[in-house]
Amino acid sequence: MRRKRPELPEVFVGRDAVREGALTASDLRGPRVRRLFRGVYCPAGVRVDHELRCRAAALTGEGALVLTGRSAAVVRGVELASASDTVDVIALPGCRVNRRPGLNVWRVAIETGDHEPWGNIPIARPERMTFDVLSTGPLIRAVADVDRILRAKLTTEARMTAYLEGRHDHGIVRAREALALADPRAESPPESELRVRMHDAGLHPELQLHIYAGGTFVARVDFGFEEERLVVEYDGDWHGKTSALARDRRRQNDLRKAGWTIHFVTKDMMVNPDAVIDEIHGALLRSRRRRL
Incomplete structure (x- = not known):
């Protein structure tokens, strides 16, 4: 009677699977498995995402690596990397780690x-x-990604400020600059990008502004310039869907009745961010003239 082969785990070292009789050496070159890193595989039917690639990376370093950066964020529940992105790791001091395709190895303390x-x-x-x-x-991208980390409450601005204080690591100046621009109130990466580009252009709206008229709540908006009574909204993919269209139109009408002008920015417009900033500048000037 033929002995049943052991079942394959979701990720495994090829030579171990061959030694245990789960596969033959030729199987590692066939359709039953998919290679994730040199010597590390998964069964062909397993869905490959970034977390699985992180687990596979663990089998390449023999304890010499630390998962970090956007890869660590994925493991902690914030999707900052896709299945096709390299896995961010730090090589531990004194450990020799050969570079492999798919691994982004940092040799830092x-x-x-x-x-x-x-x-x-x-x-x-x-x-x-x-x-x-x-x-x-x-x-x-760093600001947008950290906005998401802060929004997920994996850490806080105060804890990060304390962590960065007194450090002299490579990249510390950039890290402090990016942290100063981060804001957990951002609800999407495009909103974060738009906020940073407005900041760089000297525009400083209130983020996630609550607008009231006569003591009654009207709307919460992405960005609000209170003096000019101008709203800037990032128009995401949900806008225009049947379930949201009527509610969105009522909201726009309520804002206009309350004396606010609305300027929309779309994904397609952000292909040319300089033009977007110019248009916001123009909308602000028009709002100021109307209020004279």
Whole structure:
């Protein structure tokens, strides 16, 4: 009677599966499995997302790696990376780690208290993870990503300020700059981008402003310039859907009745952010003239 092969886990080291009789060496080159990293695989039917890739990365480092940055954020519940993105890891001091496709290996100092166990790999604690997000990638993306981390309450602005105080790591200046621009009230990455671009242009609206008329609540808006009574709204994909259209139109009418002008920014418009900022400047000027 043929012995039943052991079932394959969601991620596994190929040579271990062969040694245990779950696969043959030729199976590792066939359709039954998918290679995630050199020597690390998953069964072909398993859905690959970034967290699975993080678990696979744990099998490549033999305890020499710490999961951090956007990859650690994914594990902690904030989707800052996709299945196709590289996995962010720090090589622990004194450990030799060969670079592999799909791994973004940082050779920087990390203190023992800055990480904790997660499965087969240590994971950066929230403040260290957030520092690594703040200090890497384009500034606008760093701010938008940290907005999401703060909104998820993985850490706070106060804890991050204290964590960054007195540090001299590579990237610390950029990290402080990005943290100063972060705001957990942002409800989407495009809103974060628009806020940062307005800030860079010298425009400082109130974020998530609650508008009242005669003591009655009218609406909460993405950005509000109170002196000019101008609302700037990022028009996301939900706008125009049947379930939301009537409610959205009532809201717009209520804002106009209360004396506010509405300027919309769409995803397509953000392809040319300089033009968006110019249009907001123009809307502000028109609002000021009307109020003279």
